[in-house]
Amino acid sequence: MKISASKLIVCMGFLFATAAFCFAGDISAPPKIDSGDTAWVLISAALVMLMTPGLAFFYGGLVRRKNMLGVLMQCLVILAALSIQWVLIGYSLAFAPSSGFWGGLKWFGLNGVSIYAPYTDYAPTIPHQAFMIFQAMFAIITPALIIGAFAERMKFSAFLIFTLLWATFVYDPVAHWVWGSGGWLKNLGALDFAGGTVVHINAGIAALVTALVIGKRTCYDKYAVAPHNLPFSVLGAALLWFGWFGFNAGSALGANGLAVNAFVVTNTAAAAAALSWALLDWIFNGKPTMLGTISGAVAGLVAITPAAGFVGVTGAIAIGLLVSVFCFIAVSVVKHKLGYDDSLDAFGVHGIGGIWGALATGLFASKTVNPAGADGLFVSGNGHQFLIQLAAVAVTIVYAFVGTLVIYKIVDAIVGVRVNEEQEAIGLDLTQHNERAYTMLE
């Protein structure tokens, strides 16, 4: 009997594959990886990745056109630079188990961070590296948020050094305290579902500090700077809203009811806040504005972030409606009274919205939504959780304030942070990147 060579190879291949499969199954048997959970977290990581380019267009539309590429470049370079920082040291500093200042370098270069096995302390049903790459996107967008404060006047070299230092010495430790195994704010019982303190308060306070120390844009007191392309900002806000489903619902770290809750309340709070800001514009400025509406949507997304896994829709509507009130006051009254140039309202929206969200979690959280959470003041009448939230907020504010100030001063001493007046007048596109975003003639 003649058997063709190809059939023989197929048979052998089959036997070998079966044997290999059995062998692999015998030894490692990855503990309880859930394919649905893994798929959802990977998709969520991709959704959150899209938020940084979304933010780039949100911010880019708000600056003058001579600085458009400057903003896009800062956001995109953060995406690239922090992706490398994160896999080399960032993830280890933030998430390696430790009860100290940060996680240390145990997981340097992802050493010991498995692509098969879960790390049960963080996410028991997905491979450890799926959790790592999901968190990477948070570490990327957080420093990108700060760009709004110093837009249109920071040297690119200084920006790059500042960002890497800030990510390493401010973001990574705070992420460790709140989320890391052994983190002291986590042990204290602070609730932060998807990063209200770690991401938004942290970046918001850094934004306030940089706006204060870098000083106003030279034009700031002379005339109002009109956004150069609001449709870009609308597109950017829409991408942020879309990506935020990954940010918040992905933070459930599984395809489950908690993710559904986070998804629903995220959408609800964004909607309530968008309407609320538009209404405030209508009442106080005569007409509902597009910029007001998207600012509200982003503020709502910020505020629901820490609460997404702990509150229901009623809480989400309250959080959304009120965040616009606080942020509206911050950006249209307080900012002008105090006279700092937080150019794109990174503090006014992310700082204020983040603080409100973190505190509101202590008001509206309910164990019926998440048994692992707590009952807030308005649910149980007990202010214990609210006080814990207050403590976590205060600690983050103080640390972010001091840390950012020190890093800023160091960078300023090394390379000088601000462009000179002539460069500022010509714009960052030409002076920092030798390109322009738009041509007038062909």
Add this chain to the structure above:
Amino acid sequence: MKLVIAIIQPHRLEQVKDELYKADVNLITVSEVLGHGRQKGVTEVYRGVRETGNLLRKVRLEIAVNENYVERTINAITKGAKTGKTGDGKIFVLDLPECIRIRTDERGSEAIG
């Protein structure tokens, strides 16, 4: 009647407008232009291809005035636009033979103010 044309730095427009309003010159037309004077252009690089001496963005003002407003218009523009560096721009003053206000059919000096 004169037509005052000024080419200025874009970022001085707000100051020039302020000075013109202070000088009671309220009717101006502004357009965006590209220009090249003594100021050296900027360098642009796209995928390694270098372009130098490119035209710079400038703002062009056109202001039609009666004779008795010419000097104060020039002074206002100079005050608002001057930085002392190359690239501050130029002012041209031209004779203006006629001016018609479309709404009223008024002509000449009446139509200008």
